[in-house]
Amino acid sequence: MGTGSGTVIGLGIDLVFLTFVYYWYKRSNRSADEIKNSKTLKIDETLEGTVRSAKDSFIPYACVIGEATPVGSTLHSRHVEG
Structure with a gap:
């Protein structure tokens, strides 16, 4: 494996982590809006x-x-x- 493949793997892991955090944020935000209303x-x-x-x-x-x-x-x- 070269340097380029390590970068792609790292970006893939970051993308999975970012997707999880964004999903959790949207879910929490939706619950907060429901409580406000x-x-x-x-x-x-x-x-x-x-x-x-x-x-x-x-x-x-x-x-x-x-x-x-x-x-x-x-x-x-x-x-x-x-």
Whole structure:
């Protein structure tokens, strides 16, 4: 192998690496855009209907605002008292 073939191999490896990094960047950027454009929902009597009316009863990204109350008993941590 001469110097030219080593350069071609190096450029090929760089191209594969660049393709991977670009794909990861676009995927991360798409997720960030979806979060920025997410719906803001309030915890009230219309929340369940809003979710049920969505396609497949599924909202991929949403900001839910309101006071949450536990359904059952409170979970306790063995690492923190109280």
